[in-house]
Amino acid sequence: MPAEAFxxxxxxxxxxxxxxxxxxxxxxxxLNYRVDPSVLASLIPALDYFGATTYISLVGFRFERTRVxxxxxxxxxxxxxxxxxxYVRRMHAGELxxxxxxxxxxxxxxxxxxIARLVYHENYIALAMGHHVKPPTSExxxxxxxxxxxxxxxxxxxxxxxxxxxxxxxxxxLDQFITEHYWGYVTQPxxxxxxxxVVHDPWRVWKAQRARLEGxxxxxxxVELAQCLGAEPDSAFxxxxxxxxxxxxxxxx
Numbered sequence: 001m002p003a004e005a006f007x008x009x010x011x012x013x014x015x016x017x018x019x020x021x022x023x024x025x026x027x028x029x030x031l032n033y034r035v036d037p038s039v040l041a042s043l044i045p046a047l048d049y050f051g052a053t054t055y056i057s058l059v060g061f062r063f064e065r066t067r068v069x070x071x072x073x074x075x076x077x078x079x080x081x082x083x084x085x086x087y088v089r090r091m092h093a094g095e096l097x098x099x100x101x102x103x104x105x106x107x108x109x110x111x112x113x114x115i116a117r118l119v120y121h122e123n124y125i126a127l128a129m130g131h132h133v134k135p136p137t138s139e140x141x142x143x144x145x146x147x148x149x150x151x152x153x154x155x156x157x158x159x160x161x162x163x164x165x166x167x168x169x170x171x172x173x174l175d176q177f178i179t180e181h182y183w184g185y186v187t188q189p190x191x192x193x194x195x196x197x198v199v200h201d202p203w204r205v206w207k208a209q210r211a212r213l214e215g216x217x218x219x220x221x222x223v224e225l226a227q228c229l230g231a232e233p234d235s236a237f238x239x240x241x242x243x244x245x246x247x248x249x250x251x252x253x
Contacts, residue, residue: 018070021068021069024062024241027061027133027239028240029159029160030058033055034053048087048098054086054087055178060145062078065078079107079108080129083106084103084229088101097195100181100185101185101186102186105124106220107124107127113126128150132144133146140165144160145160146159147159157214158214160211162237168203179203179205179239184196192252194252195251196247197247200244
């Protein structure tokens with residue numbers, strides 16, 4: 001995909017309606033895998049490609065300072081999330097909208113999963129989770145981040161270790177493609193689709209020295225996607241993150 005196909009920077013939150021959710025997303029460990037498009041075609045048709053390749057990403061990160069409609073919910077402000085996602089595109093009024101579809105999202109609290117399922121019909125599941133993040137102590141030091149979840153009594157985890165400075169991805173790079181998708185799409189129970197906007201500054205990233213996924217993912221994601229995740233990732237990095245605003249969705253054709 002040529003660099004000019006990347007979208008313009010997202011619309012600032014102050015120019016839009018009040019967001020449904022605001023939060024800080026921090027230390028996003030992102031493991032990215034090539035996938036046969038036919039594996040995803042049954043989920044949504046408008047896949048996005050980097051060159052001629054489709055990708056799925058397994059992502060673990062921290063939600064911090066979370067607010068829903070501006071309200072802080074006790075014990076539900078700071079938590080982990082691990083999600084498996086892939087990339088789609090849609091033209092609307094001459095604008096190329098690049099977005100993500102989530103296969104499954106894991107969070108540690110039942111109420112968070114319930115709200116997401118009710119509001120967006122996202123495929124959330126609540127599981128026991130844990131994390132370990134070693135932040136940098138200087139501009140030249142890397143980051144370590146690990147996110148784990150327990151499913152049917154067994155723990156799985158993703159881990160990324162980095163070094164050096166965090167930098168903005170080069171224009172037209174795979175890292176930019178992965179991080180700069182500013183829309184979400186969710187298939188609805190009646191067969192329709194909801195589109196919602198996600199606003200955040202472009203992220204700096206640390207390149208991974210080492211990255212790994214441990215555990216059996218077949219029951220969570222199915223055999224075909226688990227086979228993809230069983231290979232070495234094609235790329236891995238850790239994104240610094242930023243403040244994020246997620247807006248209410250609207251139905252599209």
